[in-house]
Amino acid sequence: MSAFTLLFGFAILSFAIRNRSFLKLLSLSVLGVSAYLTLHGYALPLQGFYLSDGIAFFELILFIVLSAFVLNEDENISITQTLFIGTASIALLESQTLLNFIISFEALSIISFVLVANIKNTTQASGAVKMFIAGSIATALIVLGTTFYLFEGASLNAQIGSTGTFGTIGLWIMLSGLFYKLTIVPMHTWAADSYAQIKASNAALLSGVAKTVAAIAIFQTFSPFLLQHIAFNLPILIALALITMTLGNFLALFQKRVAKILAYSSIAHAGYMLLAFVAVKSSYASTGLLYIAIAYIFMQSALFLLIGNISKDSTQLRLDDLKGFGKKDKLVAFLFTVQLFSLAGVPLLAGFLSKAVLVYAVVDVDLPIVALVTLLNSALSVAYYVWIVKHIYFDEGDSKLQSLQALPLFAQLILLGGTLYFGVFALDVFKVII
Amino acid sequence: MSYVALIFLPLFGSLFIYLPTRNLGGTKYITLALFIFMFSQMIALFTALPEHGYMMLGEYLPVTKFDFILTLQVDRLSVIMLLLSSVLLILVTLASWNVEKKPAAYFSLLIFFSGAIFGVFLSTNLLWFFIFWELTLIPMLFLVGIWGAEGRIYAAIKFFLYTHIASMLILLAFFLMYKESGTFDMTLIKESMLSTPVLIYFLLFIGFAVKMPLFPFHTWLPDAHVQAPAPVSALLAGVLLKMGAYGMIRLVLLLLPETSQKYAWILLTLGLITLLFAGFMALYETHIKKMVAYSSISHMGLIAIAMSALSFDSLSAALYEMIGHALIISPLFLIAGFFHQKLHSWEMKDMGGIMQKAPYLSAIFVLAGLGALGLPGTMGFIGEISILISAIESFGAWIVVILFGSLLASAYLIWTFRRVIYGQMSAKVSATDFSMHKVEFFALVIFALLILFFGIFPSSLFEVINQAFSPYLNAGGAL
Numbered sequence: 048m049s050a051f052t053l054l055f056g057f058a059i060l061s062f063a064i065r066n067r068s069f070l071k072l073l074s075l076s077v078l079g080v081s082a083y084l085t086l087h088g089y090a091l092p093l094q095g096f097y098l099s100d101g102i103a104f105f106e107l108i109l110f111i112v113l114s115a116f117v118l119n120e121d122e123n124i125s126i127t128q129t130l131f132i133g134t135a136s137i138a139l140l141e142s143q144t145l146l147n148f149i150i151s152f153e154a155l156s157i158i159s160f161v162l163v164a165n166i167k168n169t170t171q172a173s174g175a176v177k178m179f180i181a182g183s184i185a186t187a188l189i190v191l192g193t194t195f196y197l198f199e200g201a202s203l204n205a206q207i208g209s210t211g212t213f214g215t216i217g218l219w220i221m222l223s224g225l226f227y228k229l230t231i232v233p234m235h236t237w238a239a240d241s242y243a244q245i246k247a248s249n250a251a252l253l254s255g256v257a258k259t260v261a262a263i264a265i266f267q268t269f270s271p272f273l274l275q276h277i278a279f280n281l282p283i284l285i286a287l288a289l290i291t292m293t294l295g296n297f298l299a300l301f302q303k304r305v306a307k308i309l310a311y312s313s314i315a316h317a318g319y320m321l322l323a324f325v326a327v328k329s330s331y332a333s334t335g336l337l338y339i340a341i342a343y344i345f346m347q348s349a350l351f352l353l354i355g356n357i358s359k360d361s362t363q364l365r366l367d368d369l370k371g372f373g374k375k376d377k378l379v380a381f382l383f384t385v386q387l388f389s390l391a392g393v394p395l396l397a398g399f400l401s402k403a404v405l406v407y408a409v410v411d412v413d414l415p416i417v418a419l420v421t422l423l424n425s426a427l428s429v430a431y432y433v434w435i436v437k438h439i440y441f442d443e444g445d446s447k448l449q450s451l452q453a454l455p456l457f458a459q460l461i462l463l464g465g466t467l468y469f470g471v472f473a474l475d476v477f478k479v480i481i
Numbered sequence: 482m483s484y485v486a487l488i489f490l491p492l493f494g495s496l497f498i499y500l501p502t503r504n505l506g507g508t509k510y511i512t513l514a515l516f517i518f519m520f521s522q523m524i525a526l527f528t529a530l531p532e533h534g535y536m537m538l539g540e541y542l543p544v545t546k547f548d549f550i551l552t553l554q555v556d557r558l559s560v561i562m563l564l565l566s567s568v569l570l571i572l573v574t575l576a577s578w579n580v581e582k583k584p585a586a587y588f589s590l591l592i593f594f595s596g597a598i599f600g601v602f603l604s605t606n607l608l609w610f611f612i613f614w615e616l617t618l619i620p621m622l623f624l625v626g627i628w629g630a631e632g633r634i635y636a637a638i639k640f641f642l643y644t645h646i647a648s649m650l651i652l653l654a655f656f657l658m659y660k661e662s663g664t665f666d667m668t669l670i671k672e673s674m675l676s677t678p679v680l681i682y683f684l685l686f687i688g689f690a691v692k693m694p695l696f697p698f699h700t701w702l703p704d705a706h707v708q709a710p711a712p713v714s715a716l717l718a719g720v721l722l723k724m725g726a727y728g729m730i731r732l733v734l735l736l737l738p739e740t741s742q743k744y745a746w747i748l749l750t751l752g753l754i755t756l757l758f759a760g761f762m763a764l765y766e767t768h769i770k771k772m773v774a775y776s777s778i779s780h781m782g783l784i785a786i787a788m789s790a791l792s793f794d795s796l797s798a799a800l801y802e803m804i805g806h807a808l809i810i811s812p813l814f815l816i817a818g819f820f821h822q823k824l825h826s827w828e829m830k831d832m833g834g835i836m837q838k839a840p841y842l843s844a845i846f847v848l849a850g851l852g853a854l855g856l857p858g859t860m861g862f863i864g865e866i867s868i869l870i871s872a873i874e875s876f877g878a879w880i881v882v883i884l885f886g887s888l889l890a891s892a893y894l895i896w897t898f899r900r901v902i903y904g905q906m907s908a909k910v911s912a913t914d915f916s917m918h919k920v921e922f923f924a925l926v927i928f929a930l931l932i933l934f935f936g937i938f939p940s941s942l943f944e945v946i947n948q949a950f951s952p953y954l955n956a957g958g959a960l
Contacts, residue, residue: 331547377499377500378500381496381499381500388619393615393616393619394611394612394613394615394616395492395612395616399612399615403608403652404547406652406653406656407547407656407659410653410656410657410659410660411660415653415657415680418653418656419649419650419653422649422650422652422653423646423649425649426642426645426646426648426649429641429642429645430638430642433622433638433641433642434638436622437626437634437637437638440623440626440627441626441627441633441634441637442634471542472542473542473544473547473549474542474543474544477544477546477547
């Protein structure tokens with residue numbers, strides 16, 4: 048029995064469970080047992096899957112975050128979707144061959160489409176359609192890239208080996224499809240709208256969970272290729288990383304809706320994650336990516352879940368609606384602020400150390416200018432995070448936002464625990480290798 | 482008592498004061514008791530310090546692969562800064578005794594700040610030093626943004642962004658140092674560095690110059706000072722700016738002495754420009770708090786000039802002036818803020834003749850002002866004369882031009898006395914009751930006594946300061 052089998056089985060079974068409290072309780076139990084199985088090294092029991100200690104550690108984090116999602120959800124179908132996302136994530140993270148990677152990646156994509164298909168109004172429909180179109184293009188690119196790759200006689204049922212011209216072209220076409228999902232510029236445009244237009248908890252799953260899982264899996268699968276052609280790949284990766292983070296941060300500065308700010312912030316963070324690909328030669332690259340993935344999964348999930356809970360329609364939540372919120376609900380305003388500061392890279396929160404390790408990885412491969420631009424980007428991003436904090440605390444206003452119910456509040460406290468823990472205790476992340 | 486508790490207890494404990502929905506009545510007492518306890522711990526630590534070098538206080542949370550270890554070590558320089566910070570925290574708490582708006586939140590932020598500032602001066606691991614360095618910004622952001630004057634939001638965000646950008650340069654410099662040396666330990670890094678790229682020097686230099694601040698990186702400070710509540714201005718001038726000067730001494734001058742020697746002219750030039758530019762700006766100002774803010778910046782220029790001389794005497798003089806500046810500027814800010822609170826105006830034209838209405842308060846204002854212009858018998862005189870002597874030794878007689886800065890200070894301060902304290906009593910002053918809360922006045926009296934005590938008995942302070950730099954002294958007195 049592996050965590051994948053258990054989660055997959057229970058996700059199917061969950062369709063038949065009507066009582067929400069019972070479903071939540073069972074889901075939490077299953078996630079707990081899954082964590083236990085993962086900790087004891089039970090990998091997906093098929094050929095081409097492997098569970099390294101780094102991936103096991105990340106899966107453990109994933110189960111904790113998914114538990115927060117389960118606690119937070121107010122619909123049975125959302126809990127089921129959360130479990131399916133967890134299932135596909137495990138498969139993708141444990142994939143060791145290109146074939147398994149592609150299948151798992153597509154499985155995660157299809158579940159993401161199902162997730163956004165939970166449409167309640169025209170705005171959400173618009174976001175879902177944009178994401179579906181983007182996803183289709185990405186899939187097409189992955190398939191096209193695969194054909195080029197196979198053209199040289201390479202095998203899909205193995206890790207990526209040395210490649211010639213066609214193979215290199217094929218893998219770059221595949222990467223462009225995958226970067227579509229990671230919201231790397233110029234393949235980012237769908238994300239800003241989709242994340243801001245769909246239900247907040249779905250946006251949390253997509254931008255918080257699916258994106259980080261995808262980033263780690265892509266890094267695991269493609270790092271041999273990136274290393275092999277480092278001279279060719281490096282300028283492209285540097286340009287993509289810097290443009291993505293800069294554009295994401297600049298566009299976030301001009302937004303008035305909170306979900307849109309978080310969406311652009313998510314794009315900027317994709318740029319930060321790409322730094323691990325830039326610094327692939329450094330031994331700190333994988334640690335940095337794992338760290339930012341862990342930090343990001345806590346911060347981004349918490350923020351999207353939170354705006355979904357405090358507003359009736361999170362897609363329409365404007366900065367002005369936050370005025371006076373700090374006075375109205377001290378605790379929730381505090382939770383909101385801590386996660387925002389963590390995204391901004393304020394120390395003693397996970398966001399700082401994760402960015403610090405990634406930036407050092409870039410310094411380690413002798414790219415101080417790239418590191419400087421990244422740090423200045425991080426400073427730039429502080430402007431819009433602090434701008435949100437300004438609305439919460441500094442501006443006077445009669446906030447109409449709701450307080451949190453007990454279970455969503457508990458979910459937020461779990462996510463806060465992660466942000467605080469990994470802001471101080473870095474050893475756990477450094478001990479493992481992905 | 483583990484010293485790590487002096488950092489993390491205030492950092493996390495402040496949340497337990499802030500978060501309860503009902504305001505705790507005794508927060509100011511808790512805050513004061515904590516700061517007095519921290520001060521007493523620092524006194525005990527000071528008496529236990531070895532003659533030379535660092536004293537290890539403990540290592541925590543080790544991540545050896547990245548040398549990310551919370552190493553707490555102190556020497557005389559850091560303990561002097563800790564003593565100064567804890568004294569100012571006590572006095573600022575007393576000066577805030579009457580704060581009416583959200584007192585629990587206000588004092589919890591002061592407590593949070595104390596944890597961060599202790600972290601800065603206790604930690605010798607560069608990454609942890611940076612973490613605490615950055616954390617000091619968070620309470621300041623809220624203290625200026627919530628309790629500040631009309632333009633508080635602009636000032637708070639400008640302050641935060643400006644200093645945060647500077648911090649990013651410092652962080653990059655630390656990473657480059659780690660790459661060169663394989664360690665973040667500031668006590669080992671000098672010997673461990675294979676080379677010292679000039680980029681490291683300039684990144685650190687700009688980063689700390691923003692914090693001090695030196696021209697042209699100073700523009701955040703007048704706004705922050707003017708908009709911040711008076712006790713927070715005192716904290717900004719007394720502690721936050723000193724962090725910049727401490728960083729410049731500890732991590733630029735002492736860690737990179739050769740490069741610092743080579744580019745000392747830059748520090749000297751910027752120091753001179755800061756001294757004179759801010760002096761002229763203070764002369765031009767009619768806004769009382771802006772005048773004090775520019776006076777503060779001008780004195781930081783003087784400290785930079787002392788640092789640029791890079792000798793044992795000049796660094797001792799710089800550290801003395803840093804302490805003097807903290808004790809002199811803080812009461813000026815507090816009293817300027819009190820005048821505004823009573824008169825609802827920052828303009829000096831609305832003041833005048835306050836001496837007749839509030840003689841004791843005016844006397845302290847005049848005393849601090851005389852200290853700022855360097856009158857014998859006050860700390861200001863000793864600081865300025867010792868800087869002048871050490872600068873002449875290093876640069877020659879032409880450096881007496883810095884006396885022009887003192888001349889400017891005399892001009893703007895005496896003119897301020899004429900407009901605010903003496904002269905004809907304005908209608909506003911006449912109609913105002915200047916009675917001050919006893920506790921707040923007590924804080925000002927302490928400031929006044931310290932200015933006079935260290936002005937009359939400077940050797941009591943110099944003995945301590947000289948020991949701070951004696952490990953770096955070699956035969957010629959140069960570093």
